[in-house]
Amino acid sequence: MVFENIKDIDLTHTFECGQCFRWVPDGPDAYTGAAGSFAGRVSLSDGCLNIEATGGDEEFWRRYFDLDTDYGAIKKRLAESEPLIKPATEYGYGIRILNQDPFETIISFIISQNNNIPRIRKNIESLCRAYGEPIEGSGLYSFPSPEALAEARVCDLAELRLGYRCEYIRASAERYLKEGCPETREELLEFHGIGPKVANCIMLFGLRDTAAFPVDTWVKQIMNDMYGFDLKDTKGMQAFAAEKYGDLAGYAQQYLFYYYRDRSHK
């Protein structure tokens, strides 16, 4: 399917800004990967977003790529409320915050704790291969269901090299099944293995709370560099983001994160 005349989108910005782990580059302006139980190849040409997917209707992909949100207006509002963020919004001009499946987001960000991105990706693919279903014609696997992970044995999960996160994963899947999908930050924090940072990531990426402002080691460094916050003053950073960016704090976090992490790699 094709979505025409899409502005403010760049696949590298969107897939490499730290919000998802299952998409890999596949040619210029193209990525291949999976979202939930669908696989696909996505490419961008002349303002058209082309999606060749194994499933999912137009509404699904429109929502996944957040095509109904006006990112031009968001960048403008952010730069007006805080001029220091403008270079970051220009650098990552094509970031879009994906609407990802809540359960997939919960497990993915539990895995992300005290971990590095290459290994997070590897762990998630292992988990999908072991507990997901093959997605026909793609060579990929769906993200595992809550049922599949709740029934998993911790020692089997350990073979996937998930480390001490194994028990968090199993217990969280069980709780999700029993209690239903969490809807608030407080409910997320009751999950074993979900703390303040991971909860904010899930709120932002899985539950569409764009006011959520995940403070990770990168954001701490950024807030220290830009505003002189003490590296331990997470609460101060949260309060600053809420006051300065309000409902757009989540977008601000993504622009800042991508800008600074990318530059530090050069």
Place this chain on the structure above:
DNA sequence: CGGCAGGCGGTTA
């Protein structure tokens, strides 16, 4: 070998 990576849970003062 120690340090570290997109933290968290548990213990202690």
Place this chain on the structure above:
DNA sequence: TAACCGCCTGCC
């Protein structure tokens, strides 16, 4: 409630 510590693993 703030400070500290250990933690699976893999790569430096």
